[in-house]
Structure formats: structure tokens, C-alpha cells
Amino acid sequence: MRRFLIFLLIAALLAEVYTFQAVKAATKTKWVHWVYLAVSILVIIYIIYAFTQFDRSKGQNKQSLFTMGLLLITVIPKLIIAFVMLGEDIIRVFGxxxxxxxxxxxxxxxxxxxxxxxxxALGLASIPFLSLLYGMTKGKYNFKVIRQTVMFPDLPDNFDGLTITQISDIHSGSFDNKERIEYAIxxxxQQKSDIILFTGDIVNTHATEMHPWIETFKRIETPALGKYSVLGNHDYGEYIEWPTQKEKNDNFAAIKDLHRQIDFKLMLNEHIKIKKGDQEIALVGLENWGHNFKQAGDLAKASVGLTPKDFKILMSHDPSHWEYEVKKHPGNYQLTLSGHTHGLQFxxxxxxxxxxxxxxxxxxxxxxxxxNLGRYVYVNRGFGFHAYPGRVGIWPEITVLELKKG
Structure with missing residues (x-):
């Protein structure tokens, strides 16, 4: 770790030196040089100060989100400048x-x-700079409705044409624009789907993050077949240091209760039967199961009484679960809905x-x-954002899936 940090510091220093050289070569105006130096120093001081103020007992907040965005919007363009200028130096030395x-x-x-x-170099660096700036101001709320039709030969006839609206990764603690969230609701x-499914991460860490947004999310209309949800890795409160185990447990209980407060049925390693006429399908809801994250999901427990012939929709937050356990499972889970990755928001x-x-x-x-072999997983790109307070190229998603027999 120490070697890695030393490497990062050296890379950051070289990037800073090369960027200043690029500015000096691009313009001979002295006051521009001084303004650049002053702004760079102030930004560096602020970033260092903000990181020293990060409280492990509280986790991510508005300040840490802004600091991460400022860090990326500062460092990435400078690294591109350094790469171009280093290339010029190699040519200069060789010559x-x-x-x-x-x-x-x-x-x-x-x-x-x-x-x-x-x-x-400065022109090339402006591309990620402007992109990251757009992502932090506009892109994070650039909601897209993505429609996908999926065909299944064993879909019961009465469910031919079933529509599902899926949202995932709300991360309510990151929101800062009520108008845009209401627009997304x-x-x-407007999709008028038959059922609405939410695949986890309602908060970043604390149940209180969702409190300002409960009435907003209660506005999601309950369709004919209901609204259901599962937990994500952030819902367990495991990324901060809690003063006591009781406080952690109380927070987890409060997070689970948030789903009730916004009129979603939270599924905890269980399944229900959804009926249309004399036919039914199974909706299976798991706790989080991630290859590199918490593995609280219990597929066997959630599937007691189901057979491979039953048509099943599985909600499992982390798509690595599909890769490592679900896609070849003898229980035959025809469709899995996940989220978690956010598409890295970039x-x-x-x-x-x-x-x-x-x-x-x-x-x-x-x-x-x-x-894979007639079994599908759909990975939602996420509704909210986390760590980097923006999105570039990978926009927040509302998924509408239509299941067809065939």
C-alpha cells in the first residue's frame, strides 16, 4: 500500500509539473501562469483538507461526494496533459x-x-474536464427509459406481454435536486407496467438519508401486480465504523422498514406466486449476494417448494451472483434482475x-x-449515483422489460 501511495504521489507531482509547463508554453502571459498556480494550490489544499475531515463513523456525505468529483475533474485532465508532454519529452531527448x-x-x-x-495537450484534457463537469451538473439526473423485450419458450400464456419496470441503486443520500427526482418518479x-421491482441499495449507509425522499418515492403508483424490492450491499451499513453493534442493527432494521414506508414489499430470501387467471409465476427475492461483497442471499431458502419447471423471476442485487451461482443452477431461474455496478457511472x-x-x-x-443457455440476467445501470457525484456516458436508468412467449 505504501509503495502504491508513493507511486500516486509521484504521478500527481509529475502531472502538476507537466501541466504548468503546458500552460507556460501555450501562453506567455504571466498573470495567467500565476492564476493557474494559485487555483491549483487552493484546489490541492482543499482536497487534502476535505479528506482529513472524512468521518469513518458517518461515511459518504455531500462534502465527500464533491471532493471526489473535484479530485477526478482535476487529476484526470492533468494526467492526459502529462502523457502528451512526456511523449514530447521523449522525442526531444531522442532528437x-x-x-x-x-x-x-x-x-x-x-x-x-x-x-x-x-x-x-490542453485541448485533449478539456474533453474529460468538460465531460466530468457535465456529469456532475447534468448527467447524474439525465434519466433514460430503456426498453427490452425478452423471449421465453416456457413463459405461461397468461403472462405473455407482461411488463416490468425495474429500478435499482437509488442511493438516496447522494441526491441534491428534488425537481429532477420527481421528474424521474x-x-x-408513465410506463404503466404490470409490476415494479427495485433491486437494492436504497441508501448509501444510513436510513435517515431516505427520510427527505419518502413522500417522493411514495408517489410511485402501485400497479396491478404490486411493487417488490430486495436489499443491496450498501443497505447493511458495513462501510463505516459504528459506535456499537446495537446502533448498526437498529440502522439495518430502519433501512428495511423504509421499503414499507414507500409501499414496496421487501423480500428477504423468499418467494411469492404471482397469478393471472389460472396460471402463475414465481418472484424470488434475495438478500445481497456478491462474489466480493456480503453473501447474505440464500437461494435454497428462497426457493423452497419451487421446481425447475416453475417460471421464475429472481431479484438479486449483484450480477456476480448470476455469474457464479445462478446461470447454471439446476433450479432453472429463467430471468434474473440485478443492478449494483452503476456501469461505473462512466x-x-x-x-x-x-x-x-x-x-x-x-x-x-x-x-x-x-x-446463457436460455437464461437471462438484466443489469440495471442504476437510478442514483455514489462516490463520483455524476455520470458520464452511462446515464441513470429506468428499465421496462416486456416478457414474451416464444
């Missing part, structure tokens, strides 16, 4: 050795930096052309629909 070998003493070993290269209601998605996010190197299933 210097060639001139020295050729006996050319008329030019200095290292010529001055080219203004064009510095302007190019209106979008959910990536590029152009339908039919590209779908990329760094999170794909950690999760095989990270956004959208995936299939």
Missing part, C-alpha cells in the same frame, strides 16, 4: 542524442517546447456500435441484457 551523435552543436540538446503540442409512473454507449466502461474488466455482466 538531442541524434544531433549529438551527428556532431550538430548549433542547436541545444533540448529545444524549447512547441506551443502546438502544449495547445494539443413521473417517468416511472463509459461510452452507442447502440449497435460500442458499449464500454472500465467496470467491464471487473464484472462480466455490467449493463443491459445477457444470456
Amino acid at each position: 538531442g542524442f541524434i544531433r549529438m551523435f551527428m556532431g550538430d552543436s548549433k542547436q541545444p540538446f533540448l529545444p524549447e517546447r512547441r506551443r502546438f503540442v502544449s495547445l494539443t 413521473d417517468l416511472i409512473n 463509459g461510452i454507449e452507442i447502440p449497435g456500435l460500442i458499449k464500454w466502461s472500465p467496470v467491464q474488466y471487473v464484472y462480466k455482466q455490467w449493463a443491459g441484457l445477457y444470456e
Whole structure:
């Protein structure tokens, strides 16, 4: 860990030095140089101060969200500038050795930096800077309704055309714009689906985070087949230091009760039968099960009495559960709904052309629909945001799934 921190400090220092050199090469105006230095120093001081003020007993809050956003919007552009300027330095040094070998003493070993290269570096750095800035101001509430049809040969006839609205990863403690959240609730209601399913992470840590939003989320209309939910990894309060075990337990109980307060039926390793006419399907709701996170989910307990022939919709917050346990399970879970990844809140998605996010190197299933031997998992990109207070390219999602027989 110490070596890694030293590496980060050296990289940050080099990025700062190279960025200042780029600014100096791009303009000879002295006051611009001084303004850049003053702003950089103030930002660095604020970031260091904010991190020293982080309280492990409280966890993420508005200040820590802003600090993380400020850190990313500062460091990433500077690293791009450093990469370009380092490339120029390699060429300058290589050229210097060639001139020295050729006996050319008329030019200095290292010529001055080219203004064009510095302007190019600054231009390239403006792309992530502006993108991250947009993500923090607009992108985090750029809600998208994504529609997906899924075909099943064993879907009971009466459920042909069943529509499901799925939301996931609310993270209510991160919200700061009531108008945009109310707009998203209106979008959910406009879908007029048969059933609404929420796949976990109602808060970042504390039940109190949801209190200002209870009435807002109670506005989600209850459809004919009901509203159901499960827990996510953040709902267990395991990412902070609690003064006592009782306080942690009380918070967990309060978080579970939040679902009742917004009129969702919280499912804790159990299943229910949903009926239409004389046919039924099973809705199975698990506690969190993650390959690298809390494993409270108990698929066997939740499925007591079910057979492989029963058509099942499984709610399991973390898609790694599908990868490691569900997709080849003999119990035959036809459709799994997950969330958790947020698509890292950063990536590029152009339908039919590209779908990329760094999170794909950690999760095989990270956004959208995936299939294995006729079994499917849909990974919702998340309703809210966490850690980085924004979204770039991976927008907050309201999913509408239509199940069809075929």
C-alpha cells in the first residue's frame, strides 16, 4: 500500500509539473501562469483538507461526494496533459542524442517546447474536464427509459406481454435536486407496467438519508401486480465504523422498514406466486449476494417448494451472483434482475456500435441484457449515483422489460 501511495504521489507531482509547463508554453502571459498556480494550490489544499475531515463513523456525505468529483475533474485532465508532454519529452531527448551523435552543436540538446503540442495537450484534457463537469451538473439526473423485450419458450400464456419496470441503486443520500427526482418518479409512473421491482441499495449507509425522499418515492403508483424490492450491499451499513453493534442493527432494521414506508414489499430470501387467471409465476427475492461483497442471499431458502419447471423471476442485487451461482443452477431461474455496478457511472454507449466502461474488466455482466443457455440476467445501470457525484456516458436508468412467449 505504501509503495502504491508513493507511486500516486509521484504521478500527481509529475502531472502538476507537466501541466504548468503546458500552460507556460501555450501562453506567455504571466498573470495567467500565476492564476493557474494559485487555483491549483487552493484546489490541492482543499482536497487534502476535505479528506482529513472524512468521518469513518458517518461515511459518504455531500462534502465527500464533491471532493471526489473535484479530485477526478482535476487529476484526470492533468494526467492526459502529462502523457502528451512526456511523449514530447521523449522525442526531444531522442532528437538531442541524434544531433549529438551527428556532431550538430548549433542547436541545444533540448529545444524549447512547441506551443502546438502544449495547445494539443490542453485541448485533449478539456474533453474529460468538460465531460466530468457535465456529469456532475447534468448527467447524474439525465434519466433514460430503456426498453427490452425478452423471449421465453416456457413463459405461461397468461403472462405473455407482461411488463416490468425495474429500478435499482437509488442511493438516496447522494441526491441534491428534488425537481429532477420527481421528474424521474413521473417517468416511472408513465410506463404503466404490470409490476415494479427495485433491486437494492436504497441508501448509501444510513436510513435517515431516505427520510427527505419518502413522500417522493411514495408517489410511485402501485400497479396491478404490486411493487417488490430486495436489499443491496450498501443497505447493511458495513462501510463505516459504528459506535456499537446495537446502533448498526437498529440502522439495518430502519433501512428495511423504509421499503414499507414507500409501499414496496421487501423480500428477504423468499418467494411469492404471482397469478393471472389460472396460471402463475414465481418472484424470488434475495438478500445481497456478491462474489466480493456480503453473501447474505440464500437461494435454497428462497426457493423452497419451487421446481425447475416453475417460471421464475429472481431479484438479486449483484450480477456476480448470476455469474457464479445462478446461470447454471439446476433450479432453472429463467430471468434474473440485478443492478449494483452503476456501469461505473462512466463509459461510452452507442447502440449497435460500442458499449464500454472500465467496470467491464471487473464484472462480466455490467449493463443491459445477457444470456446463457436460455437464461437471462438484466443489469440495471442504476437510478442514483455514489462516490463520483455524476455520470458520464452511462446515464441513470429506468428499465421496462416486456416478457414474451416464444
